[in-house]
Each structure stands twice: as structure tokens, then as C-alpha cells.
Amino acid sequence: xxxxxxxxxxxxxxxxxxxxxxxxxxxxxxxxxxxxxxxxxxxxxxxxxxxxxxxxxxxxxxxxxxxxxxxxxxxxxxxxxxxxxxxxxxxxxxxxxxxxxxxxxxxxxxxxxxxxxxxxxxxxxxxxxxxxxxxxxxxxxxxxxxxxxxxxxxxxxxxxxxxxxxxxxxxxxxxxxxxxxxxxxxxxxxxxxxxxxxxxxxxxxxxxxxxxxxxxxxxxxxxxxxxxxxxxxxxxxxxxxxxxxxxxxxxxxxxxxxxxxxxxxxxxxxxxxxxxxxxxxxxxxxxxxxxxxxxxxxxxxxxxxxxxxxxxxxxxxxxxxxxxxxxxxxxxxxxxxxxxxxxxxxxxxxxxxxxxxxxxxxxxxxxxxxxxxxxxxxxxxxxxxxxxxxxxxxxxxxxxxxxxxxxxxxxxxxxxxxxxxxxxxxxxxxxxxxxxxxxxxxxxxxxxxxxxxxxxxxxxxxxxxxxxxxxxxxxxxxxxxxxxxxxxxxxxxxx
Amino acid sequence: xxxxxxxxxxxxxxxxxxxxxxxxxxxxxxxxxxxxxxxxxxxxxxxxxxxxxxxxxxxxxxxxxxxxxxxxxxxxxxxxxxxxxxxxxxxxxxxxxxxxxxxxxxxxxxxxxxxxxxxxxxxxxxxxxxxxxxxxxxxxxxxxxxxxxxxxxxxxxxxxxxxxxxxxxxxxxxxxxxxxxxxxxxxxxxxxxxxxxxxxxxxxxxxxxxxxxxxxxxxxxxxxxxxxxxxxxxxxxxxxxxxxxxxxxxxxxxxxxxxxxxxxxxxxxxxxxxxxxxxxxxxxxxxxxxxxxxxxxxxxxxxxxxxxxxxxxx
Numbered sequence: 001x002x003x004x005x006x007x008x009x010x011x012x013x014x015x016x017x018x019x020x021x022x023x024x025x026x027x028x029x030x031x032x033x034x035x036x037x038x039x040x041x042x043x044x045x046x047x048x049x050x051x052x053x054x055x056x057x058x059x060x061x062x063x064x065x066x067x068x069x070x071x072x073x074x075x076x077x078x079x080x081x082x083x084x085x086x087x088x089x090x091x092x093x094x095x096x097x098x099x100x101x102x103x104x105x106x107x108x109x110x111x112x113x114x115x116x117x118x119x120x121x122x123x124x125x126x127x128x129x130x131x132x133x134x135x136x137x138x139x140x141x142x143x144x145x146x147x148x149x150x151x152x153x154x155x156x157x158x159x160x161x162x163x164x165x166x167x168x169x170x171x172x173x174x175x176x177x178x179x180x181x182x183x184x185x186x187x188x189x190x191x192x193x194x195x196x197x198x199x200x201x202x203x204x205x206x207x208x209x210x211x212x213x214x215x216x217x218x219x220x221x222x223x224x225x226x227x228x229x230x231x232x233x234x235x236x237x238x239x240x241x242x243x244x245x246x247x248x249x250x251x252x253x254x255x256x257x258x259x260x261x262x263x264x265x266x267x268x269x270x271x272x273x274x275x276x277x278x279x280x281x282x283x284x285x286x287x288x289x290x291x292x293x294x295x296x297x298x299x300x301x302x303x304x305x306x307x308x309x310x311x312x313x314x315x316x317x318x319x320x321x322x323x324x325x326x327x328x329x330x331x332x333x334x335x336x337x338x339x340x341x342x343x344x345x346x347x348x349x350x351x352x353x354x355x356x357x358x359x360x361x362x363x364x365x366x367x368x369x370x371x372x373x374x375x376x377x378x379x380x381x382x383x384x385x386x387x388x389x390x391x392x393x394x395x396x397x398x399x400x401x402x403x404x405x406x407x408x409x410x411x412x413x414x415x416x417x418x419x420x421x422x423x424x425x426x427x428x429x430x431x432x433x434x435x436x437x438x439x440x441x442x443x444x445x446x447x448x449x450x451x452x453x454x455x456x457x458x459x460x461x462x463x464x465x466x467x468x469x470x471x472x473x474x475x476x477x478x479x480x481x482x483x484x485x486x487x488x489x490x491x492x493x494x495x
Numbered sequence: 496x497x498x499x500x501x502x503x504x505x506x507x508x509x510x511x512x513x514x515x516x517x518x519x520x521x522x523x524x525x526x527x528x529x530x531x532x533x534x535x536x537x538x539x540x541x542x543x544x545x546x547x548x549x550x551x552x553x554x555x556x557x558x559x560x561x562x563x564x565x566x567x568x569x570x571x572x573x574x575x576x577x578x579x580x581x582x583x584x585x586x587x588x589x590x591x592x593x594x595x596x597x598x599x600x601x602x603x604x605x606x607x608x609x610x611x612x613x614x615x616x617x618x619x620x621x622x623x624x625x626x627x628x629x630x631x632x633x634x635x636x637x638x639x640x641x642x643x644x645x646x647x648x649x650x651x652x653x654x655x656x657x658x659x660x661x662x663x664x665x666x667x668x669x670x671x672x673x674x675x676x677x678x679x680x681x682x683x684x685x686x687x688x689x690x691x692x693x694x695x696x697x698x699x700x701x702x703x704x705x706x707x708x709x710x711x712x713x714x715x716x717x718x719x720x721x722x723x724x725x726x727x728x729x730x731x732x733x734x735x736x737x738x739x740x741x742x743x744x745x746x747x748x749x750x751x752x753x754x755x756x757x758x759x760x761x762x763x764x765x766x767x768x769x770x771x772x773x774x775x776x777x778x779x780x781x782x783x784x785x786x787x788x789x790x791x792x793x794x795x796x797x798x799x800x801x802x803x804x805x806x807x808x809x
Contacts, residue, residue, distance in 0.1 A: 042533075042577045042771070049577070050535030125546070127538045178579045194578070194585065195759025195767070196662050219661065221757045225644070229659035230757070233651035384535075385527025385772050393531065393540070 033213040033475065033492065036227050036236040038243055040220035041198070044189065045177035046164045048125040052405060052485065055164040056240075057198060057218055059486035062103075063183035065166030066094050066113065067158065071479040073316040075162055079108065079184065089153035089436065096144045100207045103188045106170040110146035114138040116169045117148065123174075131160040153436040159408065163485050186211045186490055196220065200489070212477075212493045224356075231257070237475055240487050242468040243356070245303035251470045259470050262480030263307055265314050266405040266465035268357060270365060273398050274458065275421035278343040285457035286327065287337035291372040292365060293329040298463045301360040306463040311450040312410040314464055316483045318439075319446035323454045334372040347375040348398040351391050353383030358401045361462055365401070392419045403465055407483070410446070413453050422458040503796065507789045514785045515778060519560050522774045529576045529772040550576050552774070563778060573775040575768075582779045585764070590783060592662060593760035596679055596752065597745045603684025604691050604741070611688075612695025613727075617718065619700060628696065634689020639748040643682035643755040650678060660757035679756045683748050687741050694737045695730070702726040731802050739795035743788045 173182030190201035224244035310323030434445035572582035618624035651659035663671035711721035750762030768776035
């Protein structure tokens with residue numbers, strides 16, 4: 001028995017002494033950083049696999065484009081030093097940065113620009129490849145000068161170049177994109193442990209300034225509690241974005257951490273099936289919008305974290321305007337509108353993805369709509385598989401709640417075949433004007449689009465998802481607002 | 496023995512066949528389309544159709560099934576729809592993690608159950624024996640994931656002695672590997688240990704009442720000597736049966752514990768694959784799990800023969 005006790009004591013000592021050295025993260029190396037995410041990339045090939053997880057890890061970190069979005073949402077140079085736009089807004093001349101090499105040592109030149117941009121049309125599989133359709137041809141003027149000619153003027157195109165669509169590839173580096181990404185960025189993928197982590201190591205031949213952290217561990221932890229625990233127990237240094245808002249106070253009160261809240265591009269939207277009775281009647285849609293107290297919903301569903309917006313525009317877009325008060329909470333008015341539409345007691349199916357924010361928002365929506373006489377049945381669907389099939393593809397729903405995460409996705413209101421079936425020709429015209437006009441014209445037209453869809457109550461924008469980052473106090477330089485598709489590691493630093 | 500073995504193998508193959516058909520049919524009727532999931536929102540119907548063709552899931556189900564079976568017989572589990580990786584090597588990787596987890600979990604359970612169960616039996620009339628039984632009652636009532644959450648709160652979040660999750664391969668850093676395995680193994684092992692303790696106790700208690708033990712005592716052996724020399728082997732037969740069943744339970748429990756501790760094992764792979772409707776991966780995992788459970792049963796059968804010579808003739 002005594003021997004046993006001694007052994008147990010020894011084991012305890014070993015365990016606790018090991019932990020003494022691990023107050024820093026994973027390796028204890030000050031040059032390494034560990035970032036926790038919830039969604040893991042299935043592979044590294046964002047040309048064939050959609051979803052936010054791959055560009056989040058690789059864009060700007062491993063792959064770079066000609067331009068990038070800075071923290072304020074402005075388009076700034078990256079692999080292009082500068083660019084000019086012709087007066088007819090159809091020809092873009094990019095002056096390229098010199099002495100840039102891909103991580104397989106191939107030099108970067110205008111040939112690669114031509115290759116990468118045209119490859120989107122020929123080899124990419126995911127649907128956003130259509131954003132490159134507007135490119136007519138690409139000329140290699142000289143190795144440091146690429147000219148892109150569009151078939152019509154397009155402001156959206158230059159913006160899209162800041163996303164994965166604009167990533168630069170080398171013809172010598174696309175043989176195995178799913179496992180071996182080769183870009184010009186400050187990091188290369190050093191190791192992949194599926195279901196656990198991706199290890200990025202600095203690209204020693206990088207053209208730009210050296211990143212502060214030479215090794216970055218991207219840790220994938222699906223369960224929000226486990227993700228929080230990893231930070232609390234020093235397993236990681238940053239939570240890229242908090243997915244359980246109730247857990248934020250425990251970090252707020254802990255001196256080891258900084259909590260930063262910003263905005264995202266992710267509108268939590270109550271979608272109306274605009275093609276189906278009774279929601280094809282604008283009065284019914286407005287009634288539902290009046291009937292929902294979005295402030296109370298945000299408090300209940302997401303601990304008050306987030307922004308009320310009123311249209312499909314986050315505050316980081318140049319044409320943002322606060323429309324959140326156009327439909328104030330007014331149950332009496334909602335009832336009157338429903339009566340006027342001859343639909344005093346409609347029954348609606350609210351078919352939602354089985355995700356935390358949707359489930360909690362749906363309960364508030366259902367109870368508030370019940371107060372004005374609308375019967376709502378909530379049907380949670382397995383996400384993504386079932387929701388995508390039944391709601392998104394087959395349009396079998398009256399109401400749904402989902403985050404629309406893509407940047408500038410207000411353009412979906414110009415597509416009458418989109419799942420909510422909104423059809424207003426003037427919106428389509430305005431979107432076209434915005435795309436082809438000058439910057440001022442673009443902003444004016446986009447404002448008009450935002451106002452029109454708000455007036456039509458095309459959907460009810462419940463709230464804008466917050467970007468809540470929690471990090472150890474030693475980490476500096478992360479961007480408050482999530483404006484791009486990337487979790488940009490390049491500006492991170494140490495205090 | 497050869498005949499029994501042959502029969503066992505035949506049952507194993509038949510179970511595999513049935514299991515693979517069940518999974519195939521189940522995944523086929525499950526709503527959701529792997530092509531749509533892989534392509535995400537905004538995918539056009541044309542693109543989805545084309546991808547379905549690339550995946551080969553626009554073919555009749557029976558063709559898909561035969562194709563898959565043919566591949567497996569050649570050791571080829573196919574390529575995942577989602578990750579585009581070969582599934583076979585992934586299965587081996589993930590299985591390694593799960594086996595370590597289940598193995599250490601079982602060790603913890605045994606380390607708890609054998610001494611405590613025996614002690615509880617020997618002292619069943621004393622307060623300490625009753626207390627032990629009570630403790631196991633509590634242990635049985637706690638699901639593995641609750642144990643996991645509690646252990647993480649205490650040892651990872653509060654005391655910061657051990658990591659709250661994650662996996663370091665043993666060949667990369669043995670120290671980290673052990674530290675990472677302690678809490679998951681405890682979460683699995685504590686609960687199963689409590690269950691097993693109760694079986695060990697009742698089995699030892701049965702044995703203690705046998706005539707041959709009284710005879711052993713009467714020839715001058717002390718109680719523990721009699722039990723260790725003559726009783727334990729007899730008491731082991733029912734315990735081994737339960738152990739076999741528990742290994743299967745541990746495999747299931749590992750699915751949840753892997754999620755809590757973020758271990759890249761078979762369980763988390765299974766959850767991810769079902770979510771993305773990655774049919775071939777699910778098939779492969781289920782195949783491995785079924786083989787695992789059947790193998791355990793087989794080993795238990797063999798162990799009976801080793802433990803109890805009387806069973807060998809029959």
C-alpha cells in the first residue's frame with residue numbers, strides 16, 4: 001500500500017512539474033502563437049471547396065493578391081505597387097512589386113497574374129468564380145506590368161480581387177492545391193494535423209516585413225466551451241471569434257486577457273419567402289418587421305453583443321447608413337397591417353439551421369410574432385446538409401434565420417432566383433449602376449439599394465454579428481473589425 | 496477450436512456485410528447532398544449536378560455500394576468527398592488516437608475496479624465496504640462527458656496543471672502526449688471503473704461464498720491468501736464478459752470525450768463526416784468500429800478458454 005502511495009505521489013509530481021514550464025503556449029517559444037478557431041478547413045483548395053474556413057487560414061497569410069483590404073475596409077496595394085484605371089473604367093494597369101517569389105522559389109511576374117486570373121474561369125469550381133466573368137482578357141505588358149481589360153466597368157471586380165478570387169498562384173505550384181498550397185505570403189503551411197491543427201511557419205524568402213510570430217498554430221476546436229477552456233488553460237493565445245457570448249464576462253474579468261469587440265460582414269437575417277403567400281404581400285412583411293423588437297432579441301439571443309443595422313449593410317461598407325429605426329417596435333401597427341392585408345392570423349413555418357444563434361433568435365421571433373397573432377412553428381434543420389437542400393435550394397420555407405457572412409452580399413437582392421425570391425427590377429438596375437459608376441456614383445446607388453430593400457421589407461435584418469476577439473494581453477495588432485475573408489496574421493505583434 | 500474459429504469469422508463477415516448495407520442505406524435516405532455541402536451556399540444547380548457526377552453519387556446506389564465494397568476488399572477505402580484525401584490513411588491515423596484513448600481509459604478503469612472491487616467484496620459487512628459501494632453508485636450515475644467537463648474545469652482551467660484538450664503525437668513530444676492523455680483517459684476510465692467495480696465486487700463476493708474457499712481457509716490460508724490463490728481466477732470469468740461489453744461502450748464514449756478534449760480520433764471524424772454527408776468516410780469508420788467490436792468479442796471468447804479449462808472441451 002505504501003509503495004502505491006509513493007507511486008501516486010511521484011506521478012502527481014511529474015504531472016505538476018511538467019505544467020510548471022507551460023505557462024506560455026504549446027512550446028513556450030515567445031516567437032510562436034496559437035490561435036483558436038471553430039471551423040476547420042476540409043482541405044487547402046479554396047478554388048474547389050467553398051466555405052469561410054480555408055480563406056480565413058490562408059488568405060494574406062499564405063496566399064496574396066494584387067490588392068488587399070485594410071482594417072478599415074479600404075482597398076490597399078499588396079503584390080501590386082500601384083494601379084491605374086482607364087477613363088472608361090474598363091482597363092486596369094497594375095504595376096507589380098519586384099523580387100517577389102513563391103514559396104517554391106518560382107519568381108512572381110505578370111505572367112502569374114494572367115495565369116491566376118484566367119484560371120478562375122477555367123479551373124475553379126466554387127460558384128464565386130463567376131465574379132471573374134467580367135474579365136475579358138489579361139495582357140502581360142512586361143514582367144512587372146499586367147493589364148486587365150474588363151468587358152464592362154466593374155467596381156465590384158476590384159473589391160473581389162481582395163478576396164480569395166484574387167489570390168496569386170504560380171503555374172508551377174498548382175499541382176496539389178488540396179494539400180500543398182504555394183503562395184507568396186509571409187507564411188507557409190508546415191504541418192497539418194486533421195481534426196486538430198494547422199502549423200504555419202514563416203516564409204524565410206518573404207518580400208515584405210518579417211512577421212512577429214515565426215510559427216503560428218491554428219487550432220481547430222469545434223465546441224465553444226472547449227475553445228474557451230483552451231484559452232483559460234493557456235492552450236491557445238487568441239480566440240479568433242467568440243461563438244458563445246455568455247462566456248465573455250469571464251474573460252472581461254480576467255487580467256490575463258483583452259476582449260475586443262468589432263463588427264463583421266455577417267448579417268443575421270430573418271429571411272421571408274417573398275414568392276409565397278402571405279409573404280409576397282409587402283404589408284405582411286412590414287407587419288412582421290414592426291412586430292419584432294430587435295433590441296430585445298439581440299439581448300436575449302446574443303447577450304446584447306452585436307449591432308442593429310436595418311439593411312444588408314455593415315458599418316464598414318462605404319455606403320452604410322443607420323436604417324435600424326425605420327421600423328420601430330410597434331405591435332399595434334403590425335396588427336393593423338396584418339388586418340389590412342387580410343391576414344390577421346397567418347401560420348408560418350420558421351425553418352432554421354440547428355445553430356445556436358438561429359435557435360435562440362427563432363424562439364424570440366416566434367414569441368413576439370405570437371403576440372401580434374402570427375402562429376410560428378419552429379423547425380430546426382441539420383446544418384449545413386439539410387438546411388442547404390430544403391431551404392436554400394428547394395425554397396421550402398416561409399421564414400428562416402441565417403447569417404449571411406459574405407462581404408457586400410447585398411447584391412444577392414438583385415438575383416430573383418436567390419432563395420428568398422425577392423424581385424424588384426429597380427434594385428437590379430441600381431446595382432448595375434453602382435458597379436459601373438465612379439466611386440461617388442457607386443456609393444449613392446448602393447445607399448439607394450439599401451433603402452429600397454428596407455422599404456420593401458425584403459427581409460428583417462435582426463442584427464449584425466459581432467466580432468469578439470479574446471487574446472492574451474501580450475498579443476497586439478489584431479484587427480477589431482472582420483472586414484476581409486482572412487484572419488490576418490501579418491500585423492500581429494507582441495507587447 | 497478450429498470450427499469455432501471458422502464460425503466466429505463467418506459471423507464477423509456476415510455482421511460486417513449487414514452493417515455496411517445499413518450504413519449505406521441510412522446515409523442514402525438522410526436528407527442532404529454531399530456535393531451541395533462541399534460547394535456551399537451560392538452553388539448553382541449545374542455545378543452541384545456536375546460535382547455529384549465527379550463524386551460518382553449520381554450513379555445507382557447498388558453500383559456505388561459494389562464499387563466501394565470492391566475497393567475495400569483491395570484495401571482501398573476511397574477518397575473523401577470533402578477533404579479529397581484517401582480515407583484509408585486517415586482512418587489509421589484517427590484509429591491510433593482512439594485506441595490510445597480507449598486503451599488508457601480501460602487501464603484506468605481496471606486500476607480502479609480490481610483493487611476497489613475486491614476490497615468492497617472482502618469488507619462488504621464493514622462500513623468501508625458500504626462506503627465504497629456508495630461511491631461507485633455515484634460514479635455510475637455520472638456520464639463520461641460530465642466527468643470530462645468537471646475535470647477540465649478543475650485541472651485545466653483552475654489549476655492549469657494539464658491541457659484542456661488537444662493531441663500531441665507520442666513520437667513528437669512524449670511528455671505533452673502523456674499530459675494530453677491524462678484527463679481524457681480519466682473521464683472515460685472513472686465512469687467505467689465505477690461500473691466495473693460493482694461487477695468485480697459481486698463476482699468476488701460470489702466466489703467468497705464458495706465451498707472451495709472455505710476449504711482453503713480451513714487448511715490455514717489467510718482470507719486474502721485464499722482469495723488470491725484460488726478465488727480470483729474464478730471471479731475473473733464474469734468480469735471478462737463485462738470488460739468486453741465495456742470496451743464497446745468505451746468506443747462510443749470516446750466519440751463524446753474526443754469532442755470535449757478536441758482529440759482527432761475516429762469519433763470526431765465520424766461526427767464531422769456525418770455532418771458533411773461524407774458517405775465513404777462514414778462507411779469506412781463504421782467498418783472499423785464494427786470490426787473493432789467484433790474483435791473484442793472474439794478475444795473475450797478466447798480469454799474464457801484461457802481462464803476456465805472447463806470451457807475448453809465444450
